[in-house]
Amino acid sequence: MTVMELEQRRPEVQSQDGESSYADTMARITSSVPAESTSFVGRRLELHKVKQLLSKYRSLVLTGPAGVGKTRLAKQAATTVERAFDRVVYVALEGETSEAGFARALQLALDFESSGARSAAEWIVGMPPTESVLLVLDGCERVWQECAEFIDSVDANSSVSIIATSRRRLGTVGGVTWAVPPMALPSEGAAQSLTDAARIDSVALFVSRAQSVYPAFELTDRNLASVSELCARLDGLPLALELAAARMRALSVEQLVARLDNRFRLLTLEPGNRRRPKLSLWDVLAESFATCSDDERGMWSASSVFAGSFSLDDIEAVCCATDDERIAAADVVTGLIDQSVFGYVEQSGGLEYRLLDTLRKYGAEQLEADGATRSMRLRHLAWISDLARDTEPFWTGPEGVRRSDKLLLRHSDILAALHFSLYEQRDPAPALRLAADLRVHWMSANRVEEGLGWVTAALEAYDRDDELRAVGLSVAIYLSALDSQIERADQLLVSCRELAARLQQPLISAHCAFDEGLTRWAKGEAEAAAALLEDAYHRYRALAATSNQREALFILGMVLANDGDLAGSLDEVESNLAGMADEAHWWGSGYVLWIRGYAALKHKDIERAQKLLRQCITQMQPHNDRSIIWWCLELLGWVAAEQSSLQLAAQLLGAASTFGPHHLPPVLQEQHDRHVAAARRALGGAKADRLHYKGTLLTMQQAVELAITGGDRAPRRTHDTLGEEKLSERELEVAKLIAQGHSNKAIATALVISTRTAEGHVQKILAKRGFASRSQIAAWIGESAHDEPEQHDTH
Template sequence: MGTGAAAGTFAGLGGFDAELTPLIGRRADTARIARLLSGARLVTLSGTGGVGKTRLALRVAADAARSAFPDGVYVAELADLRDPELLASSVLGTLDVANPGHPGADPAAVLAARLRERRALLVLDNCEHLVDACARLTDALLRAAPGLRVLATSRQPLGIAGEQVFPVEPLPVPDARAGHGLRDLNGNPAVALFVDRAAAVLPGFTLTRPDAAAVAELVRRLDGLPFAIELAAARIRSLTPQEILERLTDRFALLTGGSSVAADRQRTLRALIDWSHELCTGRERLLWARASVFRGGFDLESLERVCADAELPPAALLDALDGLVARSIVNCRHVRGRSRYHMLETVREYGHQRLAASNSLDALRGRHRDRYAELTARAGREWFGPRQVDWFTRLRLDHPNLRAALGFCLERPGQARAGLALAVSPRHYWMTAGLLSEGRHWLSQLLAADHAQDGGDGDSRGDGATGPETAVRVHARVTDTYLRILQGDPDADVRQALAACEAAAEQGGHRRESAWVWHHHGILAVWREDYASAAELFARARTEFRALGCLDAALECRVKFAIAHACGGEAAVAEEACGEVEAAARTHGESWLHGMALLARALLALRADAPADATTHARAAIARLRPFQDWWDVAMCVEVIAWSTRNDPRRTARLLGVLHLLWESLGGRLGAAPFMRTQHLRLDATVREALGAAAFDREFRRGARATVDEAMAHVLDDPAGVPGLTKRESQVAELVAEGLTNKDIAARLTIAQRTAENHVERILGKLGLASRTQLAVWTYEQRGGPARGPRRRGLAERSPAD
């Protein structure tokens, strides 16, 4: 172990080295830390390596040196100090005290004496490898010097009384679901950091439209970790953003070349993570590697099932997990009253490489697959009941783990059959979660792999050439075909697929799958508006499901029976069926089928030309269906509401835009509900004629460009969410309507001109408008006043950035 002392920095009254690069995206953090420091005597900035703790601490200290600490701010850099016995003398050196006094004097006592009467700030930087020693020294100094404040940075809190821990998070990254507009991306802290550091090595570099998507994905893949982003930006000398992104498959080889004056551990991404790894105990390192098989997060029960064994028993695993959380290797948050853990992707990938090197990767991935096969099977068994929403939420949280488990089954020979069982266990998941395309991807890939690996259980075409297929294969094929139906695949193709499924089910004696085939034929009959045949097919499937004891499937057929009769005008029969489903749903605490029954009632009211009742039922259905993210059936409800609001053409046009957003997000089209296509197209034409093309397009864009929450606000007629303007954005819209420029608005609201510009751009985007003049007209219309232009001449010619 090294014995050299740190070269501590004397800061005095603000004598800090000048910052060589700007601190980006941390203004709110510096303000919060300063507030903490004004009330607490010890504040520790904790977080993973490379997150920017040191830069943040130095900025806070530099700001504080100007006013809050008249007797000085002292910075002790401890990264190179290895011997805890030298800690006090090293910190003493930062006070510019070369000699602790007389020979044999205790450096800690001398340090306490020097600080006793001072109102000073002591920064202890990089304490994680000396946590115990730093804790003892800090406690002694705070007790001896009442005017002293300590600001520490550490991957692990010091753990002493009075400590306030401030977790330093990675920089926010762009939302993967949002677009890649240059203004929004340039305002994102992680992107701004990349652009700033890239421009430092390649003068003139700016974010351009061709590079926008690659840069956004790059900073997302790097978890918003500042150190990793800076290393990636340094590669811009010789690689484009897209090329850097493509090479992130081995981020530790790519992200090297940090500052030549930095410590060795701060020159490469691997060295930075190596430092954290060295600080861990043997069991913590083992758990780090094993836990890397999880994607997106995990809970304690899953961690124990996958990672515990004789080498790492459950009690030791819990201690190791606690240590990894304390060292900022694993992050913990609480979801629905339960602890959930995750690692940054960079940290996870490091552990994954360690696991692969230990030759344990396949075994751990197999245990991981088994765990999620067990969970999905249990979710399938308990789906029909009071825990339905809980199970859906759990599966959505663990969706990355499901993907990883399914991927393992595809990659490893002989595992496709297990993958099929995993993919079909939560039968409703792909439908209710709106993951139609992804469900089809996994099912088709696994069916093909299983056929290639087939040892004689039949082929994937269901032609009976080699004997009957297993139930799981037939189940997978039937489910895949249903997803194709919901996405509006050509009728002839799905009919052929259903015929093959029916033959395979009959040959194998798989009665449940035969019943599902009849159900799916019923859906096709609804599509072609043959409601009588549809009702017969649903009734036939229901009878078989009841005989098999499948109550949930029988009720699903019953609610589809109700929908068929509602569309066909058989109101009394449909009402009776809806009542049966609702009563059973209430008895069993079920939500999803209850929502479907309410949709059937909405269709009944629409058919009876009772728009108010139709809207009421459709909104009630959405309230049941939305927690499942069942956007397909939500879209059906929105179709009903749009038709019911046809006397308000502006609102209807917005709802048509929302429908475009929903159908497009599902990977389908209006043809996915062809029995409503004629009505939809007629409504579109009527509203377009009533508003005129320009006004229709403007309102349609408002709906189509909305976020999910804004779209649902349009649907549910929630004024606070239509069109989703914040209070400040509403103020800005009013000032634009008064004819103020961005500079005027900035002065009026006491904000930066750039902030005002961003507000205007965001408002125009939310409202689907193209100019300030259109915004002014819209604002006056919202007030209920005359649609008139802004007061100032020439404003119509101004750009949004003026």
């Protein structure tokens, strides 16, 4: 039977006054789960998830990397649900490595010798169905096959439930496996109050443990950033956080953070008495490393060169030196996932793998010990350089968009490769080539200033006047113009033109014309900009530089559309764009629609602008051309503002900020700022910010739907669907009463239920929503109430 069935079956023990007695019920339960010396902190959502799974399945395997808190969660879960069982048995398997050891541990825990059974499995299967047992099998990774066979063999007895913990998957036939996540972390870059931060599980655990060794410690405004960084860099791993907190008797939080690069020496707890063994993060990870096969250990070490997530293709390119290794890579990756070394996440491009930073650091230590760090970093540099070079400078089409999206996902690897080449290898040529090939990436990733810094640093270290320097100068001009550093762009233009004249390279001369045209437009010199951009286009066309042609034409179209007084016409630009298109002209015709829509907007023909831009985004969305979708969202936000649909404008501009670069050409930035200011004046700053943020939460499909419909059929996010799990109708009633300030007793009276039942509903709401207090429930209901559809009386 499941936990839910057992709870429903168990009769209540009545006390003399007729009320069920909790003490009497507990007196019938025997439990061998060891008591903990420290309090259990956080994990409300995880506990709810475990109980939910046990209500559906009789066996549950909790997996996860070393130190993630599987054992503590299993013990707490067993204590939470123990009232559903006659007996709760804890079986410690840590250190057991053989079938005999596994059998012996079971025998000692179950004490079944007197029954005459030959094995634990036989004893469990033969238990009468009137008795119920919960087994906690803790630390199954060393005897995972024996555990899997045991769990499957006792599945026939419906009165037995099992919670097992293991660093590797057991591969049981029945039941369910759930990976325990690290503790919740503070949101990166988000401002949080002390009260909110203290409710975050990782922060709460660190503070609690720190206070146990240094009672005067408090979370303050001064140390909040350091505590948040500590929790993030330790991946929210409970073991690492507890070991770090133990150091608070001698170090401050800031000192701990400064020493985390040497975390394996730092995070060690010496025994305080003879009964407590030494606890070391290194030793715990070393045990996990030892259980891996040779191939798995090799891939764990090699994959430590990735700074972020990575795909199977990336592993094959960087970590595999031979065809045989590439063929075997999928099996090795599967093994590391089963061992809880690799985690995985679904991305738009497919399945991605990741290493927690602590596991990455351990792998890097092993790579260094093998003397393979430099060779692997060189392979990593070559891989990211190839990806940057193969991504078109101005992306178009499904393949170009896919590669550009991948570069965005690999930004941390880009930075790691640049640092390695420029500062560790002291070889500026690969760094300059990589930084230059990423010209448009720096814009699309909203990293223009950062990209300019890398290009400048590489140029300063590069001592040759050749084509690579000229390309680097051109990219520096481009990024300076986008960053509104016009004086710097002008200075670089002089150097670039002089070098181009010496090199006699037609492509460099074309780049100079384009860069100067962009700079002139940034200055507001539209006529000169148009002439230079047109010249650049013809130069690129003569050189068959297709991608550069597209970009020059698109920017030229912007210039012409923006300034109606120019003598030039959009007709030729549109004709050339359409002529360069492929796939039934979808690309060129889509960009033509956008340029026409922008021109209509500039000429105050708002209705026509809206029609053209909606037609453009409808046509381009199926092709996932992120750049033009972003431009459409941005301009449709302006259209909404011009139509006084300011709430819609705020949301569309919020969506645009999510899906595109935050840097606009200076001329367009002025118009963007004007429309944002209009929305803020009309709506008020707080409401405008809230609507802008709401727009950032939309998926691309939702944002496009909002842009096309104007909100008439836009997706709603009501307060019963915003969270991890939908509330029941009764729970929603309770949440609304909490928001009205009712106590549990008042809720019980209003809904004609017992106070104890009301308390249960409140706890379920807290667990499902991940809240820590009733005030959070009230705030949530208040914030989401305006999103509810109006209720009409049908009587």
